Amino acid sequence: MACALVRSALRRKPPLQPAGADRRRYSLRSGTLERAIAAFRSVSGDEGVSLGEAVREQHGRDESVHKCRPPDVVVFPRCVEEVSALAKICHQYQLPIIPFGTGTGLEGGVGALKGGVCFSLRNMDEVLDLHQEDFDVTVEPGVTRKALNSYLRGTGLWFPIDPGADASLCGMAATSASGTNAVRYGTMRENVLNLEVVLADGSVFHTAGRGRRPRKTSAGYNLTNLFVGSEGTLGILTKATLRLYGIPESMVSAVCSFPSVQAAVDSTVQILQTGVPIARIEFLDDVMIGACNRFNSLSYPVTPTLFLEFHGSSKSLEEQVSITEEITRENGGGDFAWAEDEEMRARLWKARHDAWYAAQALRPGCKAYSTDVCVPLSCLPQIIVETKEDLMRNHLTGPIAGHVGDGNFHCIMVLDPDDPDEVQRVHEFTERLARRALAMDGTCTGEHGVGLGKRTLLREELGPQAMEVMQRLKATLDPKNLMNPGKVL
Numbered sequence: 001m002a003c004a005l006v007r008s009a010l011r012r013k014p015p016l017q018p019a020g021a022d023r024r025r026y027s028l029r030s031g032t033l034e035r036a037i038a039a040f041r042s043v044s045g046d047e048g049v050s051l052g053e054a055v056r057e058q059h060g061r062d063e064s065v066h067k068c069r070p071p072d073v074v075v076f077p078r079c080v081e082e083v084s085a086l087a088k089i090c091h092q093y094q095l096p097i098i099p100f101g102t103g104t105g106l107e108g109g110v111g112a113l114k115g116g117v118c119f120s121l122r123n124m125d126e127v128l129d130l131h132q133e134d135f136d137v138t139v140e141p142g143v144t145r146k147a148l149n150s151y152l153r154g155t156g157l158w159f160p161i162d163p164g165a166d167a168s169l170c171g172m173a174a175t176s177a178s179g180t181n182a183v184r185y186g187t188m189r190e191n192v193l194n195l196e197v198v199l200a201d202g203s204v205f206h207t208a209g210r211g212r213r214p215r216k217t218s219a220g221y222n223l224t225n226l227f228v229g230s231e232g233t234l235g236i237l238t239k240a241t242l243r244l245y246g247i248p249e250s251m252v253s254a255v256c257s258f259p260s261v262q263a264a265v266d267s268t269v270q271i272l273q274t275g276v277p278i279a280r281i282e283f284l285d286d287v288m289i290g291a292c293n294r295f296n297s298l299s300y301p302v303t304p305t306l307f308l309e310f311h312g313s314s315k316s317l318e319e320q321v322s323i324t325e326e327i328t329r330e331n332g333g334g335d336f337a338w339a340e341d342e343e344m345r346a347r348l349w350k351a352r353h354d355a356w357y358a359a360q361a362l363r364p365g366c367k368a369y370s371t372d373v374c375v376p377l378s379c380l381p382q383i384i385v386e387t388k389e390d391l392m393r394n395h396l397t398g399p400i401a402g403h404v405g406d407g408n409f410h411c412i413m414v415l416d417p418d419d420p421d422e423v424q425r426v427h428e429f430t431e432r433l434a435r436r437a438l439a440m441d442g443t444c445t446g447e448h449g450v451g452l453g454k455r456t457l458l459r460e461e462l463g464p465q466a467m468e469v470m471q472r473l474k475a476t477l478d479p480k481n482l483m484n485p486g487k488v489l
């Protein structure tokens with residue numbers, strides 16, 4: 001059923017003068033933007049279209065250091081029909097479309113490089129269909145992961161993918177996000193069952209067929225995973241059907257300190273090799289744990305550290321924990337510091353998730369830039385040791401935090417943006433790190449995406465043939481190159 005606002009689309013408003021519209025960023029015939037804005041207002045009403053400078057600025061930036069590029073207009077659709085109608089207008093007037101979730105991205109994905117229209121999806125925030133007995137749920141794009149888990153309270157179910165930030169679930173699908181629980185529950189790639197998508201021309205389709213939500217399928221090409229990680233460059237995700245999980249009977253967290261990076265990473269590899277179904281295994285190097293101690297008033301030893309979490313029945317936890325403890329001991333790890341009650345565990349994971357802010361607090365007034373490489377597990381000790389040497393050699397501040405169970409880690413580079421020499425050294429370091437990962441058969445991004453900064457590295461990673469296939473897919477789905485232009489490819 002068409003949304004009420006679309007049904008009233010014939011209401012006409014006088015054209016508005018778009019404040020600050022930057023026509024140099026795309027060629028527009030005189031009056032085009034004004035006409036498009038009038039059409040947006042006829043679909044979404046005055047309240048659904050914003051030209052205010054503060055609103056545009058806020059929607060042209062994410063949490064990264066990439067320069068803020070505000071869109072010319074921000075629209076706030078309330079239903080898929082409205083998204084489709086607005087996209088049709090953009091298509092008609094050839095205006096770029098930039099989807100916006102919550103702006104927590106770390107690769108500059110929401111910057112309006114060529115101007116255009118930001119589609120803020122925050123007003124589409126309903127949890128639509130919960131099938132408890134089937135372990136799935138369908139959400140609108142503005143629902144955040146915390147909001148979903150609050151909604152699920154009392155059902156015995158949860159959605160475990162946890163990037164720390166309270167990101168929108170469709171933003172997480174768009175960036176193929178993961179985080180601390182991925183070692184046990186997978187990433188967004190494994191947990192999205194179906195997506196509703198609005199393409200650049202306003203047409204709407206479902207990647208796995210309307211209403212479909214089987215746990216597995218062999219039916220044709222995997223269009224769902226084509227859109228997971230597409231970073232707004234192929235279409236606007238307007239619904240996601242997600243896998244849910246039963247909340248484990250028990251959860252126990254632990255912290256363990258190690259004499260060296262090698263010992264911590266060797267323990268990780270051995271824990272996984274023994275088949276312990278560990279739920280979280282996070283590495284923090286000495287600099288990172290020191291920063292977390294300061295930021296969160298904690299007092300863990302300032303040495304390479306693992307934060308771990310076990311999920312399961314009380315009986316299975318005993319076994320998981322004793323195997324893990326034995327492995328860590330054999331690698332020279334210290335005693336486990338346990339966190340069993342919910343408050344203690346929450347404190348521990350808050351400290352881990354605050355790593356970004358803790359790192360920035362090391363140098364007040366400086367900015368942070370996150371790297372995000374992922375390598376095969378067996379290469380982890382070598383790449384982390386080499387990376388730490390590289391940081392020391394170049395006098396750079398880059399505490400390391402990693403989802404080591406997946407071979408994924410971040411150096412959070414803290415730099416003075418007004419020091420061109422330091423900026424250059426950080427840039428060279430991050431490229432070297434990514435190439436080191438590529439040389440080990442890894443990737444330049446495990447979870448943050450390509451966005452603006454990693455397009456060259458993507459080419460190196462995939463090679464010309466795979467890039468050409470991607471470009472052809474993009475040209476088929478978005479021949480006018482309106483969807484988030486300048487990103488990924």
Ligand SMILES: Cc1cc2c(cc1C)N(C[C@H](O)[C@H](O)[C@H](O)COP(=O)(O)OP(=O)(O)OC[C@H]1O[C@@H](n3cnc4c(N)ncnc43)[C@H](O)[C@@H]1O)c1[nH]c(=O)[nH]c(=O)c1N2
Nearest residue numbers: 101102103104105109163167168171172177178232237447
């Ligand atoms: C402190 C902290 C910690 C972390 C992270 C961030 C921060 C600030 N992140 C990164 C971030 O949370 C992650 O990239 C989210 O998936 C982004 O979701 P947003 O809703 O904020 O998307 P945001 O609005 O930032 O958009 C990101 C990209 O997705 C596109 N997009 C958004 N919504 C869309 C939609 N409905 N349809 C189509 N395209 C859409 C945008 O166009 C853009 O290209 C992260 N990530 C991670 O994977 N693991 C981690 O551990 C962390 N940790």
Ligand SMILES: CC(C)CC(=O)C(=O)O
Nearest residue numbers: 164353355356370410412
């Ligand atoms: C800024 C990043 C380090 C955020 C992230 O991905 C993490 O904390 O794992």
Ligand SMILES: [Mn+2]
Nearest residue numbers: 179403410447
């Ligand atoms: Mn991460």
